[in-house]
Amino acid sequence: MAIPDRRAPALIFAPVGRDAQIAASLLEEAGVPSHTVPDLAALLRMLGEDVSLAVVTEEALRFADLRELSAWVTAQPSWSDLPFILLTQRGGGPERNPAAARLSGILGNVSFLERPFHATTFISMARSALRGRRRQYQARLQIEALDESERRLQTALQAGHLGAWELDMGSLELTASETFRRIFGRGPDAGFGYHDMIDAIAPDDSPGVRRALEATIETGADLAIEVRLPSPGGAVRWVEMRAQIYRELNGLRIRIIGVCADVTERRRNEESQRQINEMLEERVAARTAELETAHADTMAEIAQRQRAEEQLRQAQKMEAIGQLTGGVAHDFNNLLMAVLGNLELLHKHAGDDPKAIRLIDGAIQGARRGASLTQRLLAFARRQDLHVTPIDIKKLVGGMEELLQRSVGTAINMEIDLPDGLPPAMADANQLELALLNLAVNARDAMAEGGTLRIGLRRDEGCDHPEDLDEGSYVVLSVTDNGKGMDEDTLKKAIDPFFSTKELGKGTGLGLSMIHGLAIQMKGMLKLESRVGQGTTAELWIPSAGQDLQSEVPAAEAAVPAPDAKAARAEPLVRRILMVDDDVLIAMSSVDMLEDLGHQVVEANSGEQALDILASGQPFDLIITDYSMPRMTGAELAREARRMRPEIPILIATGYAELPAGTELNLPRLSKPYSQDQLSAEIDRALASSPEAAAAASPRQ
Known part of the structure; x- marks a missing residue:
């Protein structure tokens, strides 16, 4: 919702004399349109959020039933406080006029102006009221933006099957999301507090949860613990709980805020892998014993075989864990991409509200810590993007x-x-x-x-x-x-x-x-x-x-020509970009960042849809595509796009360091999660590294 401009109307309720005509004339001089209402009922009908201020005479309200007006003033949204200018009788200001003073409690945000008044005084008071009203509209936008940010965060949590929870350590009041309750076996309407959570955990694990909470409060370290949740049927589920401490500015109230996830399947896989390893080890040991009994002398060879088998098992185990870890990190990078992109754009539109900026900065720092963790996971999985x-x-x-x-x-x-x-x-x-x-x-x-x-x-x-x-x-x-x-x-x-x-x-x-x-x-x-x-x-x-x-000249530096000084001072060009990503959250976030940079964007949610758009002949300066998509990967899309429209440069977005063997595409890559600055820089680099495409692409305003 946009902020109403200076043309938002004012209401004038002055049924006696020339007050209404004078007020309307002065407001028009100040650039504010106005509507004159004949009675209190008409005033109440026209009051609303799009009204900038109301001018009322004292005598118009003196003997009227103001209960409905008082109810409307009280029922305004939290951001709204409609300003009133009350015109009082000569010498009848609120200090000496009890009737006028009584209206102050009813109207709330009221300024008194004694008649006769100077035109300059009236205009100044009206402009002051308008400035206050515009600040209220700005507050409304910020509240709506924060609500939208909360909705997107909840969407990201649901996409990752993460349950959110918050514990007040003073009152032990537990606030839990629907996903958190479901993981702990509770319905959305069932009572669920701190002691219920502890009782749901296996008795052997619940003391560890208490100790972890105490350690987090004492040291400020992050909480990270896995616990078992037994069910009446005897089955056991594993839940991972992670959280951080939050202290309010006065230091008196301490809260633990975190997420949880059901990791039962991961635990089962680990147990299955352990059993397989034990079975393999038993078979190797049994076979070794047979060989030692039958052939006490080919021992050196057996020892060498044992070492090779041990190395092979270790390599297989590490490769399996690496694949699992890399996949998890890649998927989590996608979630962080949506969160970070939206938070970065929200930060630009937070205005001068210090609390909103602090909350957004805190969320960005938390998301970046998550990105740092995924980089470590990708490093272990040998899938991080290195610049060697x-x-x-x-x-x-x-x-x-x-x-x-x-x-x-x-x-x-x-x-x-x-x-x-x-x-x-x-x-x-x-x-x-x-x-x-x-x-x-x-x-x-x-x-x-x-x-x-x-x-x-x-x-x-x-x-x-x-x-x-x-x-x-x-x-x-x-x-x-x-x-x-x-x-x-x-x-x-x-x-x-x-x-x-x-x-x-x-x-x-x-x-x-x-x-x-x-x-x-x-x-x-x-x-x-x-x-x-x-x-x-x-x-x-x-x-x-x-x-x-x-x-040695790094290839990346040699491929990109130095920017022309005159071009660097020019206004940024508006590019028409085809954005392809099957993940709706990431596509929405990336499109918002691109449009915020001033580009024109067409969105596609699959490779097939992108090819249909290209076949229509629409002009594009650049294609940005995710690599990992179902049915048609980003590499397959790039090959078809080059065949259809060879003049358009292509940028691949991926969370992996190396694309799988067989892609054989020499394309610039954008590593996830990326910021708006990184996105802008990679767009410039992709266009600069493709001189034919850059020459064919014309800037569009």
């Missing part, structure tokens, strides 16, 4: 020295050995910095009483690098501590996702698995060595570039 270029690791590590020292604290003595003559390494600089910082923080946590952290670099030309690596030259980044170390069993599980030796809520268990996935994706490896009581050494093996840093 030759980098000087010595310069990178040296530039992080101050940050590393601050991160590990003064109780840790840090020693850095960075020799000269190291070749450049092929790596993603940003991800490598995060990996080094993660390893340093892990080392710090292993030395609770203090110790020494050693960071070193060396070059390996194939003399002693692990057999799992390809032949070639590597740069080895090592992080060594003299902390508590790990035993053999812990070391074997160290890179498993979500495995952590830290307390609940102190870490995600994705640090080492993320670094392991990063190393594999960069065609290197992570090597861990540890002894209990002696410390741990983590080595990140990275392939060397095999060339001088000065000769």
Whole structure:
């Protein structure tokens, strides 16, 4: 709903004398249209939200029945407070006129103007009232925007099958969504409080929930716990509960706000996988025993086979977990795409309301934390989007020295050995910095009483690098501590996702698995060595570039010409864009962001629909398509679109780092979730990298 402009009408109720004529004339001079009403009944009929103000004379209301008028004023929406200008008798202001003062309590937002009055005074008072009314209209828009944001958030929660809950720690009042109640086996109308929630949890798990809540309040750490929900029939369901603490500004009221999800199916899959692994291990053990009994001498070969089988099982397990993790992260990226895009646009239209801005910023920060978690999951699954270029690791590590020292604290003595003559390494600089910082923080946590952290670099030309690596030259980044170390069993599980030796809520268990996935994706490896009581050494093996840093020009930079200075100062061009995504939430969010940038957008929700639109001959400057769509993928759509309309550049949006084998499309990609700035930049890059399409596309106003 738009804000009414200065032409919103005013109502005049002055049935005696020339007051109505004078007021209408002065309002017209101020640019405000007006309607004169003959009686109180007509005034009540015309009152509404689109009325800017009302001008009333004291004598018109003095002996009237004002109960209906008072009821209308009281029943206004929370944002509305219609301003009244009350014209009183000469010398009859509210201070000396009890009858006029009585009207103040009935009309509410009333300004008194004694007659005779100067025209300038009346116009000034009317304009002041109009400004106040426009602020009310602005408040209405903000309230409606917040309501829309809440509706979209609820849609995202429902799409992810997440139950929302909120617990007031002072009163233990529990507020739960319908999905949350359904997960806990309660209907939407059934009574459901904190004690009901605790009673629904398995007795062995409920103390852990209380301890987790207490720890969250005491430390401020996020709550993350899985509990069992037994049913009368004996079946057990698993529920994951995650939440954060929220303190009001006065610090007196503390609330826990979070979500929950039914993870029973995931638990069953894990249990099935565990049983399969145990069965395989039993078969291998039985077969090994047979071979040992029958052939006490082909043992070396058996031992080698055992190692190979163990490596194969581990590889299969990690690959299965990686596929599952990557899929979950990809789907969650889609949800975050819709949430972040809508919140970013809402932030632009929040105006100057500090509370609205604070609430939106809080939601954006929470969504970005979710995006950070999905990036870790994609790193483990080796599906994150890396920008691998030759980098000087010595310069990178040296530039992080101050940050590393601050991160590990003064109780840790840090020693850095960075020799000269190291070749450049092929790596993603940003991800490598995060990996080094993660390893340093892990080392710090292993030395609770203090110790020494050693960071070193060396070059390996194939003399002693692990057999799992390809032949070639590597740069080895090592992080060594003299902390508590790990035993053999812990070391074997160290890179498993979500495995952590830290307390609940102190870490995600994705640090080492993320670094392991990063190393594999960069065609290197992570090597861990540890002894209990002696410390741990983590080595990140990275392939060397095999060339001088000065000769390397990243492909992305070489492909895009430098922008012309005159073009950079020109007004942004309006592009006509075909937006293709089968997910309605993402399509709606992306279309809103594109239109907010000033582009003209046509939306399609499948590849087939997009091809029909292209076949109609409509002009387009760019096609943006999601990759993962049913029936026709973004890659298949791109091939058909190039055959039909080769002049139109195409931008692929995806949450994966690499498209599946066989796509063979050299297309620019937009990584999900993306911001409006990233979307704008990738559009410019896609158009700049396709000079034929850019020349054929004409800007449309």
